[in-house]
Amino acid sequence: MTTIALDAMGGDHAPRVEVEGAILAARELGVRVLLVGVEATVRHELDRHKVRGLPIEIVNATDVITMTDSPSHAFRRKKESSLHVAARLVRDGQAEALVSAGNTGAVMTIARFVIGTLPSVDRPALAAAFPNMKEKISVILDVGANVDSKPAQIEQFAVMGEIYYRAIWGVKRPRIALLSIGEEEAKGNELTREAAILLKQLPLNFVGNVEGRDVFRGNVDVVVCDGFIGNIALKLSEGLVEHIGGMLKKAIKSSLRSQIGYALSKRAFDEFRKRTDYSETGGAPLLGVRGITVIGHGRSNPNAIKNAIRVAAELCRARVNEKIEQELSSAAAVPARG
Amino acid sequence: MTTIALDAMGGDHAPRVEVEGAILAARELGVRVLLVGVEATVRHELDRHKVRGLPIEIVNATDVITMTDSPSHAFRRKKESSLHVAARLVRDGQAEALVSAGNTGAVMTIARFVIGTLPSVDRPALAAAFPNMKEKISVILDVGANVDSKPAQIEQFAVMGEIYYRAIWGVKRPRIALLSIGEEEAKGNELTREAAILLKQLPLNFVGNVEGRDVFRGNVDVVVCDGFIGNIALKLSEGLVEHIGGMLKKAIKSSLRSQIGYALSKRAFDEFRKRTDYSETGGAPLLGVRGITVIGHGRSNPNAIKNAIRVAAELCRARVNEKIEQELSSAAAVPARG
Numbered sequence: 001m002t003t004i005a006l007d008a009m010g011g012d013h014a015p016r017v018e019v020e021g022a023i024l025a026a027r028e029l030g031v032r033v034l035l036v037g038v039e040a041t042v043r044h045e046l047d048r049h050k051v052r053g054l055p056i057e058i059v060n061a062t063d064v065i066t067m068t069d070s071p072s073h074a075f076r077r078k079k080e081s082s083l084h085v086a087a088r089l090v091r092d093g094q095a096e097a098l099v100s101a102g103n104t105g106a107v108m109t110i111a112r113f114v115i116g117t118l119p120s121v122d123r124p125a126l127a128a129a130f131p132n133m134k135e136k137i138s139v140i141l142d143v144g145a146n147v148d149s150k151p152a153q154i155e156q157f158a159v160m161g162e163i164y165y166r167a168i169w170g171v172k173r174p175r176i177a178l179l180s181i182g183e184e185e186a187k188g189n190e191l192t193r194e195a196a197i198l199l200k201q202l203p204l205n206f207v208g209n210v211e212g213r214d215v216f217r218g219n220v221d222v223v224v225c226d227g228f229i230g231n232i233a234l235k236l237s238e239g240l241v242e243h244i245g246g247m248l249k250k251a252i253k254s255s256l257r258s259q260i261g262y263a264l265s266k267r268a269f270d271e272f273r274k275r276t277d278y279s280e281t282g283g284a285p286l287l288g289v290r291g292i293t294v295i296g297h298g299r300s301n302p303n304a305i306k307n308a309i310r311v312a313a314e315l316c317r318a319r320v321n322e323k324i325e326q327e328l329s330s331a332a333a334v335p336a337r338g
Numbered sequence: 339m340t341t342i343a344l345d346a347m348g349g350d351h352a353p354r355v356e357v358e359g360a361i362l363a364a365r366e367l368g369v370r371v372l373l374v375g376v377e378a379t380v381r382h383e384l385d386r387h388k389v390r391g392l393p394i395e396i397v398n399a400t401d402v403i404t405m406t407d408s409p410s411h412a413f414r415r416k417k418e419s420s421l422h423v424a425a426r427l428v429r430d431g432q433a434e435a436l437v438s439a440g441n442t443g444a445v446m447t448i449a450r451f452v453i454g455t456l457p458s459v460d461r462p463a464l465a466a467a468f469p470n471m472k473e474k475i476s477v478i479l480d481v482g483a484n485v486d487s488k489p490a491q492i493e494q495f496a497v498m499g500e501i502y503y504r505a506i507w508g509v510k511r512p513r514i515a516l517l518s519i520g521e522e523e524a525k526g527n528e529l530t531r532e533a534a535i536l537l538k539q540l541p542l543n544f545v546g547n548v549e550g551r552d553v554f555r556g557n558v559d560v561v562v563c564d565g566f567i568g569n570i571a572l573k574l575s576e577g578l579v580e581h582i583g584g585m586l587k588k589a590i591k592s593s594l595r596s597q598i599g600y601a602l603s604k605r606a607f608d609e610f611r612k613r614t615d616y617s618e619t620g621g622a623p624l625l626g627v628r629g630i631t632v633i634g635h636g637r638s639n640p641n642a643i644k645n646a647i648r649v650a651a652e653l654c655r656a657r658v659n660e661k662i663e664q665e666l667s668s669a670a671a672v673p674a675r676g
Contacts, residue, residue: 213577239551
């Protein structure tokens with residue numbers, strides 16, 4: 001049975017949402033969940049549910065990282081936080097994966113430096129999943145702020161993204177693309193021009209450069225880019241969805257007079273919200289860490305926590321880390337690397 | 339009377355849309371329009387309307403640039419194209435501004451090299467206007483693919499963007515921000531860290547670094563970034579709006595059974611479309627060219643063409659180029675420049 005260390009104090013509504021998500025996961029997914037957090041608080045929450053017989057345990061942690069803690073402060077000064085304790089459980093082999101809906105920067109830093117990175121990985125990459133027009137998923141990485149990436153790091157993002165996509169969405173040869181400002185290679189910047197040369201040499205289904213709009217068109221599966229670009233793309237998309245949602249609500253309210261019309265449109269609107277809810281896709285894995293790490297949205301509901309646990313468990317079962325290490329160490333043996 | 343050289347062969351439905359847009363502009367805005375294109379075709383289109391007494395003239399051009407021509411091919415090989423002829427009219431002082439809904443790359447290249455750049459400008463920047471949540475406009479530049487910008491170029495984008503925003507939206511001290519991955523300066527990449535130092539020294543209302551989501555929140559007016567980032571942000575936003583529009587249409591159709599409900603929702607949906615139609619904001623100016631240049635969307639309708647002409651005329655009247663040159667040449671005199 002896969003064991004997941006869940007940061008019970010992470011999200012905006014912790015530990016309630018985390019406890020409920022853990023119960024759903026333990027019931028439906030056949031995983032064992034270690035709820036890591038302030039024991040009395042977590043116990044109190046857990047006692048409100050029927051959990052007898054479920055593979056859920058509490059692991060005590062005396063400190064909590066907040067959304068306003070800087071990653072370095074969280075890493076250096078809060079060693080007894082739920083996140084640190086959960087990361088140590090993974091480092092020491094007592095859990096296979098870490099799941100947290102907490103402070104993203106803190107999770108990235110603590111996962112990277114407490115659990116460590118895979119030997120062949122320069123920097124772990126955060127991969128975000130976007131629903132696209134073909135009603136499939138497009139993954140974009142890095143969105144986790146690995147700025148000023150080198151071409152060889154983009155190459156690693158491609159290898160890790162491909163393995164992740166295959167493991168979770170069952171596509172044998174996912175289409176890998178490089179985010180740029182036009183399909184023509186000459187059109188990119190220095191980084192994309194150099195990275196494209198490396199990507200073409202990999203044993204991947206590299207389909208070339210794509211533009212921003214292609215992220216949503218569904219003609220590619222995995223889009224790689226520098227973390228500065230990816231993070232801006234992610235935040236911009238979240239902002240735009242929020243903006244359009246707001247406009248739409250206003251437009252529906254102002255133009256509908258009859259109760260029935262409003263009720264019917266509300267249903268369409270809810271459907272729209274559901275489809276643009278990125279938390280439904282199960283959290284963003286931080287690929288390249290020496291233990292599976294999945295980061296959920298701070299606003300995760302219990303279902304989103306369950307989905308993040310599901311993704312973590314699937315990545316463990318698919319032996320994603322073994323595969324990443326294997327492919328990257330053999331890619332490193334190719335002489336023509338940048 | 340301001341004279342505008344309009345590339346009559348530019349957009350997807352040229353010259354019909356251009357001719358209709360020119361007529362609206364000549365009627366409503368008090369500008370003189372030179373319709374530059376294949377004379378017989380443009381004349382044929384113009385003859386379908388009552389234009390007697392309107393300040394509209396046709397200037398013949400024997401060639402046409404298509405959407406698939408590369409910018410360098412268009413620039414080097416199509417010297418008798420409507421775009422070249424229109425640019426020469428501006429260069430030679432027979433028109434004050436160039437407006438085109440044609441091939442964006444070709445317009446940028448031809449404007450830059452035929453008309454030329456202002457003496458203090460390194461590279462012209464394309465500025466896109468986004469409607470934001472406060473029902474105001476946020477401008478982002480460069481979106482025109484000035485890749486691998488230097489900090490001093492970002493500084494120029496800020497100066498040009500501020501003058502443009504003031505001229506068109508009448509805000510005295512627009513709030514200028516630098517696009518990054520967090521508010522903290524330490525969080526950006528090499529370029530943003532260096533650019534922020536320069537921006538703080540300018541006599542502008544620089545409010546610091548913002549994230550992708552802030553583009554839509556309306557808490558800033560002008561957002562500056564490298565053209566690689568800006569172009570990806572623009573295309574990503576267009577792609578996402580298209581995607582959400584499609585989803586929404588589907589959701590409305592599938593969930594509404596009654597005719598009245600559909601009709602009412604349709605109205606809300608149309609309102610939503612209108613508000614997300616970037617072409618309504620009047621085209622994107624290419625700032626820093628030695629003559630005002632405004633680029634419309636290829637899918638422009640006559641109203642969008644009229645709006646692009648309106649923006650061009652307002653930029654002329656506000657003497658935007660004089661102001662840009664003045665501010666940049668005095669900024670260059672400050673010793674502490676990067």
